[in-house]
Amino acid sequence: MPNNTRSSVVKLRRKQAPAQQQAPSPVPPEMLPRIGYQLKDGKGHLDLHHDGDEASAIALFTKGLAMPDRGMVLGYLGMVAGYAINDGKIDEDRVNFIVQFVAAMKPKDPAETMMLTQMAAVQYLTMMFASRLGRASELRSCDFYDRTVNKLARTYAAQMQTLKQYRSDGKQKIVVKHVTVNEGGQAIVGDVTHGGGAGGASEEGEATA
Structure with missing residues (x-):
């Protein structure tokens, strides 16, 4: 049994090596x-x-x-x-x-580079208008800068979410916790993970007395 375990570990490392090099x-x-x-x-x-x-x-x-x-x-x-x-x-x-x-x-392709560039530009403007808001004394100016900062901040948050979705290929991961009590008082606690993309579902459990 120990020999089989060592053999499978070696194979796993050899499989991962090319991906790490690339x-x-x-x-x-x-x-x-x-x-x-x-x-x-x-x-x-x-x-x-x-x-x-x-x-x-x-x-x-x-x-x-x-x-x-x-x-x-x-x-x-x-x-x-x-x-x-x-x-x-x-x-x-x-x-x-x-x-x-x-x-x-760490962009992976030109599309991410452009998206990140827009985020940087929006963040720069957000801080610039936030600085002007802090120095504004007239109510009209305060209202204008306040609305501008809020719009820019929401834009940045939306861009961050878009980048996250792009990097995950549009897949969503939902983890559902469940507890099953079998006869004899033994509980099985595990996660059920559903892939939102083309992948299937997987279940992992851990038995506890």
């Missing part, structure tokens, strides 16, 4: 190059602060932002920079906040 390792946000922009003649120029060459810097963004190639990385960074333009100047802190937030959330 899983992408995320890039920590602090490893990403800091992004700088310069506006010249009405055009934005990307400036990546990185010790290596441009190719190695783009490779970090490709991995950290789950982008397939250089073109999508540059297009994405340009889009974020366009959002951060204020009074003809680019707010580099806002650009880097968004990109690092997205990387910290």
Whole structure:
């Protein structure tokens, strides 16, 4: 019996090994190059602060932002920079906040990257209007900022729920606790788990005296 147990454990580990090797390792946000922009003649120029060459810097963004190639990385960074333009100047802190937030959330594909980018932008605006609400003195201004903060906060919560559903492939998990008392006073306590997706149901129980 012990020999069979050891054999099954070895097989299980060998099965899991390829999946672990194929899983992408995320890039920590602090490893990403800091992004700088310069506006010249009405055009934005990307400036990546990185010790290596441009190719190695783009490779970090490709991995950290789950982008397939250089073109999508540059297009994405340009889009974020366009959002951060204020009074003809680019707010580099806002650009880097968004990109690092997205990387910290470990996106698995470009769709998640875009969803996380929207979440970061909404969160930034939420805090900005919350700050203005704290400084407002007129009733009309307080009411406007209060409604704006509430709308943004609800939007962020909805985005979080959408991301959660997307990452779970739309499956829902419902756990039902039940207790069955058999003859002789023995109780069986267990969980019944129903998969909301294409999967079936499974039951697990534990006998207690």
